[in-house]
Amino acid sequence: MNWRKSLKGKIRFRESLKNHTTFKIGGKAQFFIEPKDIHDLKLLLSLVKRYRIPIYVIGRGSNILVSDKGIKGVVLRLSAPYFKRISWKDNHLEVGSGVLLHKVILFAKDYGRSGAEFLAGIPGTVGGALAMNAGVAGGNHCIGDLVKTVTVIDxxxxxxxxxxxxIKLGYRESSLAKYIILSTCLRLVKKNKEEVKERIKEYLEFRKATQDLFWPSAGCVFRNPKGDSAGRLIDLCGLKNKRMGDACVSSKHANFILNLGRSKARxxxxLMDLVREKVKDRFNITLKPEIKIWQ
Ligand SMILES: Cc1cc2nc3c(=O)[nH]c(=O)nc-3n(C[C@H](O)[C@H](O)[C@H](O)COP(=O)(O)OP(=O)(O)OC[C@H]3O[C@@H](n4cnc5c(N)ncnc54)[C@H](O)[C@@H]3O)c2cc1C
Structure with missing residues (x-):
């Protein structure tokens, strides 16, 4: 089928997903499509349905491990300006799913609004954060806490x-993941700009002190088991710095796996299998992946 004839957005064929994930890992997507607007997206959905083509939604690719074999089907990204609108409306922040969290925080700060600072340093988009109910360790704050409404397309x-x-929101999961998230309306509270700025700085400093941000990664690989931390268990198994090829358990945060250069998804x-096995043997706890594995 001739996508170019039908769609107005950007279409790439055999696009390397290495360039679209923070892990810098992954094979090629058969089709990588960025619709121009909602009409284009609807048309795309009708085409993939008609031709029975699998479709995967990607945001910033900061929580995904893509198979070395790549993806057969369409990888969809809502990165056209239409999906990246942000505005302050009726005392709420209205934001498109393609907007980076970093931009949301800075926009809120400029309006003297507080509540989203804990998202500082999470390198995802609004859509990805809502699908994952992203938040800070300990589960005290997650983006779901801020939500008033979310607009989706099935x-x-x-x-x-x-x-x-x-909407069902849980620890790093949400019922929104079964849709394509288009935009959201977030509740924030009024606060002095300088105070908001200070809180953002504190969150960023904490992240810098506790996370390995030099090498490509997808953040925490495993979900924390109830009442414990996956990083603590992995560390106690002596797995920091453990390597498989160029994939390596971080010495700073044992729940991060780093790509030291040419790591493959395999x-x-x-390495994930080894970690799971060691933690199971020692603590009888089965770690579950937090990252989404596309294969
Ligand atoms: C250095 C680093 C630090 C991190 N720290 C944290 C942290 O503190 N807390 C935390 O929660 N996470 C953290 N993460 C993980 C990640 O950044 C978050 O989960 C982020 O919210 C994912 O957003 P994304 O746009 O990159 O989504 P992606 O990784 O692209 O996608 C993640 C999932 O969301 C789905 N998705 C994406 N966009 C949409 C959409 N529009 N509609 C429907 N589904 C969609 C995808 O299909 C996929 O299943 C970290 C990652 C890194 C690399």
Whole structure:
């Protein structure tokens, strides 16, 4: 089928997903499509449905491990200006799913609004953060806490606006992941700009002190088991600096796997298996992945 004839947005064929993930790992996507607007997205959805083509949604690719074999089907990214709108409306922040969290925080700060500072340093988009219910360790704050409404489109092309009470939000998971998230309306509170700026700085400093930010990674690889920390368990198993090829358990934060250069997805997967096995043997706890594995 000729995508170029039908769609107005950007279409790339055999696009390397290495360039679209923070892990810098992954094979090629058969089609990498960035629709121009909602009409284009609806058209794309009708085409993939008609031709039964699998479709995957990517944001900033900061929580995904893509197989070395790549992806057969469409990888969809909502990065056109239409999906990156941000405004202050009726005392709420309205923001498109393609906007980076960093931009949301700075925008809120400029309006003297507080509540989103804990998202500072999470390198994702609004859509990815909502799908994952991103937040800070300990689960004290997550983006779901700020949500008033979320507008989504389902794979049949129906748009709906969900209120918070219609959305199931849990630790690094949300019922929104079954849709394509288009935009959200967030509740923030008034605060002095300087105070907001200071809180952002504190969150960024904490992150710098506790996370390995030099090498490419996808953040925490495993979900924390109830009442414990996956990083602590991995560390107690003596696995810091453990390597498989160029994939390496961080010496700073044992729940981070780093790509030291040319790591393949299979190296990361092997290292994850080893970590899981050691933690299971020693603590009888089965670690579950937090990252999404596309294979
Ligand atoms: C250095 C580093 C630090 C991190 N720190 C944290 C942290 O403190 N807390 C935390 O929670 N996470 C953290 N992460 C993980 C990650 O940044 C977050 O989960 C982020 O919210 C993912 O957003 P994304 O846009 O990159 O999503 P992606 O990684 O692109 O996608 C993640 C999931 O969301 C889905 N998705 C993306 N966009 C949409 C959409 N528009 N509609 C529907 N589904 C969508 C994807 O299909 C996929 O299943 C960290 C990652 C790194 C690399």
């Amino acid at each position: 794979f049949a092309g129906n748009i709906k606006t969900l209120r918070k009470k219609d 190296d990361v997967l092997k």
